[in-house]
């Protein structure tokens with residue numbers, strides 16, 4: 424595990440984007456695992472800037488998003504479909520049919536999970552999985568539980584996750600109760616995982632996840648088993664670590 428701390432969010436975002444840029448420069452047809460939420464927004468901003476400068480192309484790449492809310496219309500500004508268009512897809516040359524997001528409005532969500540899983544199986548392995556971290560230790564929407572699911576599945580969101588994400592909605596009632604998420608199996612199968620964590624409010628959970636016991640009640644702790652995990656923290660999130668400074 425390689426943990427790096429950054430003095431500023433700007434440097435962290437630039438370094439995060441740098442990993443994607445290097446990958447696409449050396450492997451233009453790479454498979455990217457993409458995350459949403461507040462954490463990776465700045466990384467996507469840097470990627471768009473780099474794309475505009477001609478430093479990278481997504482033309483041959485494929486992407487898979489980690490998750491999507493169930494029942495939130497695609498055109499809702501807080502759907503992860505809208506998020507990805509707003510922050511990345513509308514600004515780069517990734518062909519639409521090469522960008523995959525679970526369909527949270529599928530008539531049969533269970534069937535949609537199987538369809539998504541089949542698409543992931545076709546791609547075989549994600550080259551670089553970008554991950555944020557939930558306050559309760561979730562990765563994707565794999566919530567703390569007695570057991571975790573390996574494949575893509577429908578999950579009931581924990582109250583604390585809905586509360587945390589309510590900041591993006593007008594009211595708590597609008598926050599969906601369920602989501603479709605990639606399972607921990609595919610996440611852990613990625614060649615490289617880039618975990619990005621910012622803010623003092625996540626200092627404790629990221630420290631427990633990466634140094635404490637591996638428990639399904641703290642899904643991010645499973646990342647300790649990954650052979651190629653890069654962790655990027657800002658100083659606030661790194662509070663409990665003694666880390667290598669970027």
Ligand SMILES: O=P(O)(O)OC[C@H]1O[C@](O)(CO)[C@@H](O)[C@@H]1O
Nearest residue numbers: 459460461462555556557563564
């Ligand atoms: O980056 P945020 O907004 O704190 O969210 C944490 C994580 O929870 C999710 O919203 C759920 O997948 C992720 O997108 C994100 O990585």
